[in-house]
Amino acid sequence: MTELLRIEGARISYRQPGRGRIEAVRGVDLTLEGGAVLGLVGESGCGKSTIARAVCGLVPLDDGRVLHNGRPVRPLGLRRRDAEDLRIQMVFQNPYASLNPRRTVGSQITDGLRINPDRSAWTVAGLLGEVELERSAATRYPHEFSGGQRQRIAIARAIASGPDLLIGDEPIASLDASLQARVAELMRDLAVRTGAGLLFISHDLSIVRVIADDVAVMRAGEIVETGSAAGVWDAPQHPYTQRLLAAVPKVDGLGTLPG
Amino acid sequence: MSDSTRRGLAGSGSGPTGDGAVRIRDLRVELGPRSARRTVLNGIDLDVSPGQVTGLAGESGSGKTMTGMAVMGLLPAGASVAGSIRFGETELLELSPRRLNAVRGNRIAMISQDPTSSLHPMLSIQRQLTDHYRAHTGASKADARDRALELLDLVQVPDPATALRKYPHQFSGGQLQRIAIASALMCRPTVLIADEPTTALDVTVQAGVLRLLRGLCDDLGLGVLLVTHDLGVMSALADTIAVMRGGRIVERGTRHQVITAPEHEYTRSLIAALPEHHRPADGKDPS
Numbered sequence: 001m002t003e004l005l006r007i008e009g010a011r012i013s014y015r016q017p018g019r020g021r022i023e024a025v026r027g028v029d030l031t032l033e034g035g036a037v038l039g040l041v042g043e044s045g046c047g048k049s050t051i052a053r054a055v056c057g058l059v060p061l062d063d064g065r066v067l068h069n070g071r072p073v074r075p076l077g078l079r080r081r082d083a084e085d086l087r088i089q090m091v092f093q094n095p096y097a098s099l100n101p102r103r104t105v106g107s108q109i110t111d112g113l114r115i116n117p118d119r120s121a122w123t124v125a126g127l128l129g130e131v132e133l134e135r136s137a138a139t140r141y142p143h144e145f146s147g148g149q150r151q152r153i154a155i156a157r158a159i160a161s162g163p164d165l166l167i168g169d170e171p172i173a174s175l176d177a178s179l180q181a182r183v184a185e186l187m188r189d190l191a192v193r194t195g196a197g198l199l200f201i202s203h204d205l206s207i208v209r210v211i212a213d214d215v216a217v218m219r220a221g222e223i224v225e226t227g228s229a230a231g232v233w234d235a236p237q238h239p240y241t242q243r244l245l246a247a248v249p250k251v252d253g254l255g256t257l258p259g
Numbered sequence: 260m261s262d263s264t265r266r267g268l269a270g271s272g273s274g275p276t277g278d279g280a281v282r283i284r285d286l287r288v289e290l291g292p293r294s295a296r297r298t299v300l301n302g303i304d305l306d307v308s309p310g311q312v313t314g315l316a317g318e319s320g321s322g323k324t325m326t327g328m329a330v331m332g333l334l335p336a337g338a339s340v341a342g343s344i345r346f347g348e349t350e351l352l353e354l355s356p357r358r359l360n361a362v363r364g365n366r367i368a369m370i371s372q373d374p375t376s377s378l379h380p381m382l383s384i385q386r387q388l389t390d391h392y393r394a395h396t397g398a399s400k401a402d403a404r405d406r407a408l409e410l411l412d413l414v415q416v417p418d419p420a421t422a423l424r425k426y427p428h429q430f431s432g433g434q435l436q437r438i439a440i441a442s443a444l445m446c447r448p449t450v451l452i453a454d455e456p457t458t459a460l461d462v463t464v465q466a467g468v469l470r471l472l473r474g475l476c477d478d479l480g481l482g483v484l485l486v487t488h489d490l491g492v493m494s495a496l497a498d499t500i501a502v503m504r505g506g507r508i509v510e511r512g513t514r515h516q517v518i519t520a521p522e523h524e525y526t527r528s529l530i531a532a533l534p535e536h537h538r539p540a541d542g543k544d545p546s
Contacts, residue, residue: 044461177488177532210536247466250495257469
């Protein structure tokens with residue numbers, strides 16, 4: 001059977017002015033099925049966002065393949081995207097930058113609806129309801145909303161197009177701690193309920209533990225450990241994963257210093 | 260402020276005394292144009308004592324950063340301020356700009372969330388550490404350099420002598436935050452305002468900076484006002500926690516009280532919003 005997403009031996013490098021090429025992703029294999037959630041965790045610079053961008057075709061691969069429903073994702077160029085590739089949607093870290101400030105929320109969600117193969121799947125009002133926003137939000141502009149609300153709008157817009165693969169690249173990192181779990185759960189529920197697979201990228205293991213089925217831990221361009229989210233959280237095998245988990249501050253009120 | 264619980268810890272009585280302490284009483288701040296004046300701080304009482312970390316928790320817009328800014332005398336233009344912020348025997352709100360400059364950066368220092376924007380990109384680390392030190396103390400260039408080396412060593416930046424010649428872009432975020440802390444400590448302040456000091460850092464790097472801050476409190480007797488929305492960081496570092504919402508402190512108490520047995524509904528909702536396996540085991544379930 002063909003997986004929803006299959007990454008095989010991906011290698012990606014960037015050219016840095018004056019410093020040659022740096023290899024951001026060094027031979028990564030990952031798979032994701034429809035209706036499942038894969039958490040990809042790691043620290044700054046480990047290459048996790050580069051993988052997200054490669055899955056959307058935003059960066060070319062040096063080697064290896066990214067297969068979406070068994071078909072290679074075509075790198076984004078000047079030509080129109082293939083209909084198949086439009087079924088991959090991404091929610092970015094910064095909702096202040098990813099929404100168009102000069103267009104109403106409703107019209108931006110309508111953009112998504114327009115490319116949904118199932119024209120009757122959603123309405124703007126229905127989607128706003130799903131992300132717990134007022135129906136009246138449709139006629140307002142992004143600046144009228146808080147960061148958490150904007151990220152809900154970005155999620156609604158991504159879901160509007162009927163994706164079968166949803167990618168969240170640190171979608172909750174710029175939100176208040178008290179909102180993070182809520183927005184992550186909302187994203188997970190919407191993806192799973194519509195049968196889409198979710199690749200959720202985060203540096204926050206405690207959130208990934210709640211919403212992901214499986215987790216892959218990445219370090220310096222390589223995956224060092226994969227397993228079920230609960231398994232990795234409870235019994236990390238790789239020393240790096242153990243260090244990462246030990247560094248998460250515990251909310252125990254005891255003044256326990258992490259690490 | 261009838262909704263503030265456990266006032267006894269800092270809300271009334273004499274509070275800390277002595278040179279090293281900051282004592283905020285009934286601080287009120289209003290901002291914005293006359294037509295749309297907003298009260299951003301509505302009667303804040305808070306103490307920062309030597310050797311202690313006072314945590315100020317709350318969500319965006321609750322006023323926690325504004326409280327730190329008020330202590331630094333860095334409120335936006337047009338802000339009106341009432342109440343009292345005493346530093347030792349000095350009333351900070353009554354100081355002339357010149358006298359305030361002698362306190363700010365010298366006796367009370369600040370570090371912010373993003374060290375890449377708080378350090379000047381075009382100045383060497385040596386200048387970032389020594390310019391304000393020499394201005395405040397009149398120290399010679401050589402003495403200032405010695406002090407800078409001592410502090411880079413204290414905050415565990417590897418190879419301090421080489422580091423002094425480098426520029427901010429040559430360091431990682433965690434190293435930069437250590438350098439920002441070193442810069443803040445140059446003039447031997449007794450109070451450090453740390454506004455989301457680890458929010459921009461990776462967890463493993465954050466762990467190191469938290470240990471460093473704890474050590475500075477314990478070893479140097481530094482008083483820290485820790486502003487963060489991250490309850491994990493709060494639980495690790497703060498001795499006492501005040502929870503802010505809408506410009507008021509709604510709950511305060513010891514770290515253990517506030518996190519494991521929150522009394523105010525809002526504090527409970529913050530703790531309930533944590534991922535399930537991440538909540539304190541003996542915390543009350545708000546539902």
